[in-house]
Amino acid sequence: KFVPTGEVTGEHDLTSNAGLGKLKPTSVSTAPIAGQKPGTSGLRKKVAEFKKENYLNNFVQAAFDAIKASGTDISKGSLVIGGDGRYFNPEAIQILIQMGVANGVRRFWIGQDGLLSTPAVSAIIREGGPRWQKAFGAFILTASHNPGGPTEDFGIKYNCEHGEPAPERMTDEIYANTTTIKSYKICKEFPNIDIGAAGHSKIMSDDGSAEVNIEVIDSTEAxxxxxxxxxxxxxxxxxxxxxxxxxxxxxxxxxxxxxxxxxxxxxxxxxxxxxxxxxxxxxxxxxxxxxxxxxxxxxxxxxxxxxxxxxxxxxxxxxxxxxxxxxxxxxxxxxxxxxxxxxxxxxxxxxxxxxxxxxxxxxxxxxxxxxxxxxxxxxxxxxxxxxxxxxxxxxxxxxxxxxxxxxxxxxxxxxxxxxxxxxxxxxxxxxxxxxxxxxxxxxxxxxxxxxxxxxxxxxxxxxxxxxxxxxxxxxGRNYYSRWDFENMNATKANAMMDKMRAETDANTGKTVGKYSIEKSDDFVYVDPVDGSVAKKQGMRFLMTDGSRIIFRLSGTAGSGATVRMYIEQYEPTKIDMVASEALADLIRVALDLSDLKGFLGTEEPTVIT
Ligand code: G6P
Ligand code: ZN
Missing domain, CATH: 3.40.120.10 (Alpha-D-Glucose-1,6-Bisphosphate, subunit A, domain 3)
Structure with a gap:
């Protein structure tokens, strides 16, 4: 049953260590580790990287510090933890619990077997339980569609109180924290929690002054x-x-x-x-x-x-x-x-x-x-x-x-x-x-x-x-195709993007094959709600006939750079063509405009969607 059954008792001060026993936090010295900048959807690295001493701990502490700095009182409400079940999930969950307790979290909802899909996490945060205070956020242990296993990727991302992914100002702060971190907090004596069966565990301090409640919940119910x-x-x-x-x-x-x-x-x-x-x-x-x-x-x-x-x-x-x-x-x-x-x-x-x-x-x-x-x-x-x-x-x-x-x-x-x-x-x-x-x-x-x-x-x-x-x-039909070039040399991929960026003015107005470029730019987004600005969101070539060519570097690539080339052509009446044939001319134009072969040494995509 999803509804957590644990009793919420008064808030306790965990800052004094006396009598805390299993809930006693230890401060462990550490130093910044380079490269912990979250991408489009959290931090994704090879499992071996995550297993390095302090790697996960540093990131998690940086996240807790950013969550607290955003004004969230993590001693109130619950923290949801679950993931896509990939290798290293079980170990990471125990570390998250031990560090959560040391940082002041008192209530956890953990998906049974450590499993929670990303949409389910969002649903759980938004629903909350009637007897327990609503969740303030969640750690999702996933690298989404990246391969998993001992030699593949692991990942972690944080979602906030409305079930939404952490906003950029928070992920920026998490990253900034990882560059200055000196220590992290963990409860070394905290027992391993059995996440294999739904149920509730209450862990008390020795002196009975504090308690932590952990509810292993059915992954699918909410x-x-x-x-x-x-x-x-x-x-x-x-x-x-x-x-x-x-x-x-x-x-x-x-x-x-x-x-x-x-x-x-x-x-x-x-x-x-x-x-x-x-x-x-x-x-x-x-x-x-x-x-x-x-x-x-x-x-x-x-x-x-x-x-x-x-x-x-x-x-x-x-x-x-x-x-x-x-x-x-x-x-x-x-x-x-x-x-x-x-x-x-x-x-x-x-x-x-x-x-x-x-x-x-x-x-x-x-x-x-x-x-x-x-x-x-x-x-x-x-x-x-x-x-x-x-x-x-x-x-x-x-x-x-x-x-x-x-x-x-x-x-x-x-x-x-x-x-x-x-x-x-x-x-x-x-x-x-x-x-x-x-x-x-x-x-x-x-x-x-x-x-x-x-x-x-x-x-x-x-x-x-x-x-x-x-x-x-x-x-009408918007013929569309995306070509991915995975595992490319990042320096060269960036140089290719820079070249297109430098040529936006020169390219605007140019005729290429049967197309004429109405505008070439680097997409900038101004959020209509809060006015925040996101720059460098993709090179665009907008043709006079409404066709588009777009280049972006993926924000989710595990290693190397992934270049994405997006091709779109609108046909109001000719809806029965084979997409690859309908787009052939525009694809040629895109490859030439970017000089993709010159920069990347290939014109063969690894994936076409
Ligand atoms: C994740 C995000 C999506 C995003 C996608 C592609 O799945 O949740 O919102 O569209 O990555 O990102 P990429 O930067 O690899 O093209
Ligand atoms: Zn996904």
Whole structure:
């Protein structure tokens, strides 16, 4: 049961050491360790790095100091801890508890087996428990879609009191603290907590003057309860139970497996055959838990596609009607139909266009706000314009959406503003939490399919492909492709970006192939709510015909630099071309404008999405 059962007794002063016993904090001397700057989504490094003496401790102390400096009283409320189950999670959780206690945290909620998906953490922070004070924040132990295991990546990120990722001013402060740290606090005598079973432990000081409560909670309950309040589960079940409908959900051995089983098997009554790779593994079974055409190989093959999204010969084998995949920490999603790939940008546009099929939006007076990251295609812009939703374009990173969702000013003082956001990087979600939510996106698609089929006059199943094609027929098609060049030399990648930055004026107005560059710039974002400015968010080439070329360096690369090249071309009527062919000319222009081969020595991307 999610509701924590521990009693909250008075606040205790842990600063005097006498009689504290197991709760006695020790101050351990340390020195700054270079390179602890959190990226787009927390600190991600190789496990070996994290295992080095004081590495995790330094970062965690720096985080606690920044959390306290932000005005949070960590002795009140609870701290949530959980992760995607990757290697080193169990050890890190015990260290976090011991350091949390030493720093003054009195109440912890830990996901059973250390598992909590990123969206579930956000949901838990926002919900809180009725008897315990609401959580003030959470540590999420994940490197998202980066590979896991002893020789791969580990990661840690902090989320704040509304369930949102730590804002940049906080991550900057955490980093600054790591550069000046002299000591950290830890309770060395604190017992190891058994995180394998749900339940409550109370650890008392020897003299009985202080106590710490630790609740190991069911990983799925709060999140699933929230999803049930958003979607019409019986309508979705109606679709799933159709004899001509079948689906497969690939959790890629990440944390989403238990959530998929809970929703689709326990609640929606489906057979286990719906689940693929739904047992979490600490190395993701040697895979790369990133839901895209390249890495979700098994699902992509089951759905009858190759890594380019092209149909393969299935020799007459049956293909499911619907396929979905999740990343390691369960916040990303990929949506597939029978031999049909839905690009994340199109997925966002279709969900926004059909938001009123979801009770959450219908009952709140309809959707009002829509946001996408800058590199995400403009497909959703066309829908927003048509349906009169406010549209926002932010830098890459989910954290930029939170301010917009919580703003009353942007929406004429409205108490509450239903909001949907999405990114080309397989992230979609709404204001029900403050993270993207893979399971939410899948249920949104199933709601759309259920609705379309209920209203259909024919007995034949309305498919994912039918829905997307009808969408293109109405709005036109934004052909889109992202090329990733992973593990590149960081100096050379930066030099390439610098060159484009230096040439923005020269490039503006230039004719390249059949395109003419209306504007070339480095994207700058001014947050409409708090006026904060984010610079250097990506080199853009905006063509006069509305096509776009964008270059960015990834903020989540584990090692080396990852160059991302985004290509988009809008076609109002020609919607039936093969994407790679429709984009071939623009891709050539992009490679030449950047002199990618000159800088990186290759023109072969490692991943195409
Ligand atoms: C994480 C963030 C996303 C972001 C993505 C891509 O998943 O949560 O918001 O879009 O990383 O980041 P990158 O910098 O690697 O392109
Ligand atoms: Zn993720």
């Amino acid at each position: 999140h699933v309860k929230l999803l049930k309040s958003i979607f019409d589960f019986s309508a979705i079940r109606g679709l799933l139970d159709r004899p001509d409908f079948s689906m497969v959900y690939d959790a890629m051995h990440g944390v989403n497996g238990p959530y998929v089983k809970k929703v689709f098997c326990d609640i929606l009554g489906q057979d286990l055959s719906v689940t693929l790779n739904c047992v979490p593994k600490d190395d993701f079974n040697g895979g790369h838990a990133d839901p895209n055409l390249t890495y979700a190989k098994e699902l992509v093959a089951v759905m009858g596609l190759n890594r380019k999204g092209e149909k393969i010969d299935m020799g007459g084998r049956p293909i499911p009607s619907f396929g979905a995949a999740a990343d390691g920490d369960g916040d990303r999603n990929m949506i597939l139909g029978t031999q049909f790939f839905v690009s994340p940008s199109d997925s966002l546009a279709v969900i926004v266009a059909n938001a009123d099929t979801i009770p959450f939006f219908r009952t709140q007076g309809g959707l009002k706000g829509v946001a996408r990251s800058m590199p995400t295609s403009g497909a959703v812009d066309l829908v927003a314009k048509d349906l009169n939703y406010s549209l926002f374009e932010t830098p890459t990173g989910w954290k930029y959406f939170g301010n917009l969702m919580d703003s009353k000013e942007l929406f004429d003082g409205a108490e509450y503003t239903p909001f949907i956001c999405g990114e080309e990087s397989f992230g979609t979600g709404s204001d029900h939490i403050r993270e993207k939510d893979g399971l939410w996106a899948v249920l949104a698609w199933l709601s759309i399919l259920a609705h379309a089929n209920t209203n259909s006059l024919s007995d034949t199943l309305v498919t994912v492909e039918d829905i997307v094609k009808a969408h293109w027929a109405k709005y």
